[in-house]
Amino acid sequence: MAKRTDRKWNRLGIVIGFFAFGLSCLFGMQFEIGGGYRFAPSSFNHNGFNIDLGIWNDFNDRIEFDITYHPHFSFDDEGTQSETPMDFWNFDFGVYVPILGRDVGRTGYRFGIHSTFEYGNFYTQYAQTGDDPTDQDLWDAWQDSSYWFAAGLYGQYHFDPWLFEVSLGLPIVYNPQNMGFMDLLFGTVQAKLRYFVQSGQYQFRDHLVVEFQLSNRKIGFSVYLIMPF
Numbered sequence: 001m002a003k004r005t006d007r008k009w010n011r012l013g014i015v016i017g018f019f020a021f022g023l024s025c026l027f028g029m030q031f032e033i034g035g036g037y038r039f040a041p042s043s044f045n046h047n048g049f050n051i052d053l054g055i056w057n058d059f060n061d062r063i064e065f066d067i068t069y070h071p072h073f074s075f076d077d078e079g080t081q082s083e084t085p086m087d088f089w090n091f092d093f094g095v096y097v098p099i100l101g102r103d104v105g106r107t108g109y110r111f112g113i114h115s116t117f118e119y120g121n122f123y124t125q126y127a128q129t130g131d132d133p134t135d136q137d138l139w140d141a142w143q144d145s146s147y148w149f150a151a152g153l154y155g156q157y158h159f160d161p162w163l164f165e166v167s168l169g170l171p172i173v174y175n176p177q178n179m180g181f182m183d184l185l186f187g188t189v190q191a192k193l194r195y196f197v198q199s200g201q202y203q204f205r206d207h208l209v210v211e212f213q214l215s216n217r218k219i220g221f222s223v224y225l226i227m228p229f
Contacts, residue, residue: 031055032209034224038068038090041219046070046123048088052211052224059102060110060156066092068122068218090122096154096167106163110156114167116188121145123217148174150188163194182216190215 032054039047048070056062070088098112124144152169169188171179179187190213197208206227213220 029055029057030226030228032224032226034209034222036211036220036222036224038213038218038220040123040217042123042217046088048122050220050222052222056096058105060096060098060106062094062096064092064094064096066090066094068092068120070122088120088122088124090118090120093117098156107158107160109158110154112154113151114154114169115149115151116169117147117149119145119147144175144177146175146179148172148179148187150174152188161196161198163192163196165192165194166190186216188215 032052034052036050036052037047038050048068050066050068053065053067054063068090094114094116096112096114098110100111101109121142121144123146124142148171150169150171152167154165154167156163156165158164167188167190171184171187174184192214193212195210197210206225209224209226211220211222211224213222
């Protein structure tokens with residue numbers, strides 16, 4: 001009886017394995033990883049390095065995760081370095097689902113819906129009570145963290161090797177203490193320009209991409225690698 005049960009589980013495992021393999025072949029995935037630099041147009045104090053992570057399939061359903069880090073110091077208008085209350089972070093998570101243009105491949109146009117969730121103290125207007133940050137400064141830096149959830153539309157067009165994308169949305173949940181009128185009006189309006197670096201001699205499966213990002217809240221430059229799996 002035990003051997004028969006083991007055979008049953010082995011067969012089930014083989015069937016599941018072939019099913020998973022078939023799904024992976026049917027829905028090819030792409031993974032992207034890279035890094036760059038971000039800063040807020042409102043104040044150069046809000047600047048830092050970022051890590052770009054993303055995953056998408058052949059139908060261009062896409063998930064992006066962007067992490068921005070601001071180091072433990074800042075510069076005033078005269079270029080003098082001063083210590084800030086703490087390290088500043090921003091986490092930006094986005095989902096893009098095309099409705100029109102869901103063709104297999106990367107070229108052509110896309111038009112669909114998207115949502116974004118953002119959280120962090122990257123945009124906090126910090127003010128220190130003395131030369132060195134106090135516990136209250138640390139608390140205030142996180143207490144005034146910005147957060148928002150927004151949803152809207154996006155459009156994309158790829159004419160190789162260039163890709164242009166525009167997205168806009170409406171903030172649904174947000175921190176009113178850290179969101180001004182311009183943030184609410186234009187905060188989710190964002191434009192991206194991507195250039196896929198190509199070789200005139202070889203056809204690589206991996207893609208090296210240079211990206212420029214512009215919005216009301218941040219300006220960024222990134223270089224990352226797209227790898228199929």
